Amino acid sequence: MPELPEVEALALDLRGRLAGRAIEVVHVAAFSALKTFDPPVTALHGTLVDGVTRHGKYLDVEASGLHVVLHLARAGWVRWRGEVPALPPRPGGKSGLAVRIVLDDGSGLDVTEAGTKKGLAMYVVHDPQDVPGLATLGPDPLTDDFTPAVLSEILDREGRKQVKGVLRHQGTIAGIGNAYSDEILHAARMSPYKPASSLDEDDRVVLFRAIRETLGAAVDRSRGLAASQLKGEKKSNLAVHGRTGQACPVCGDTVREVSFADSSLQYCPICQTGGKPLADRRMSKLLK
Incomplete structure (x- = not known):
């Protein structure tokens, strides 16, 4: 996407x-x-x-x-x-x-x-x-209007919703989808299941920086490329998204996946969840 x-x-x-x-x-x-x-x-x-x-x-x-x-x-x-x-x-x-x-x-x-x-x-x-x-779009995360204070207000407002879903919801923050939400959370060393309002002040600073730096770097890499080159550029620079079973480029652990009805997320257990794999109910049912 x-x-x-x-x-x-x-x-x-x-x-x-x-x-x-x-x-x-x-x-x-x-x-x-x-x-x-x-x-x-x-x-x-x-x-x-x-x-x-x-x-x-x-x-x-x-x-x-x-x-x-x-x-x-x-x-x-x-x-x-x-x-x-x-x-x-x-x-x-x-x-x-x-x-x-x-x-x-x-x-x-x-x-x-x-x-x-x-x-x-x-x-x-x-x-x-x-x-x-x-x-009904939310704020654009690369504009000057998107500040740490704005992000903090969003996290408080979203309460116990998982931070992965908060990042993806276009009415909350515009432009981030499944792939870059995975990448942002990996850069922030944060579990996708973490409740939004549970992030402390340090977590919020880290998440804000991960949003700006991950998206900003992707824009910089893509700038000047022809449309035909953009999909390949995106795929070649992803750390965890779409890399299930491969080694995390940061710690070397195996990238894991959680599957849903019509999508999936990828993450690194060592970097993001204290080494513990997240429950994947869909895969568990298939393996029974």
Whole structure:
């Protein structure tokens, strides 16, 4: 799932590619991806791209006062094409293509989604705040407004909720998903099950630094990379997420996993839980 660092880098890459370009036509190949009807997609035809920005995990392409807001969900991505095919894509094709944006010089963007679970969403709006999920986002963890005091207030408000879930909830803190919450908690040497309000003052300082440094480093590494390189860069620099059974790069212990119905988390017992493996009820049931 693209998270804050990848979407930030994607916005930067597209900002350079789309500067001064006009949108010639937008083809919607997966009608389930389009979540708005007014303004219509055809209102984008002939508009000039003014900029590309990010709101949490949302990508925002502004064109002549309209906004194309994309949420890439679990398996969505944006692919740059130096030249798009002359024929429009067929709706419902098997290529994974959801939307194609054709520019005035023949180049364009393919918005794709892999897999059978479809969650990718595109909104055409006058104001990004008209997008329901975007309007309820929590603070961005890389802005100056996100301070240790703000984080402390969040932790107190979330009470006994597990810190892993607090980091992932977009209405609480924007942009952090499953992968970077694992990475942040590993950097903070903190159990994902630790109750938010139980963190003492020192824990809160450590967590704040881990958030800023983990996300900041990922953004710095991604800056200047083309969209096609971002997924590989992310995967090659993860310490625990997606590395079940491999050695922790810090202590050498085996990275463990806890599985849920539709996701999983990874952690290092030595670094994060005092050497004790966390209970994984789903795996326990499978082993019986």
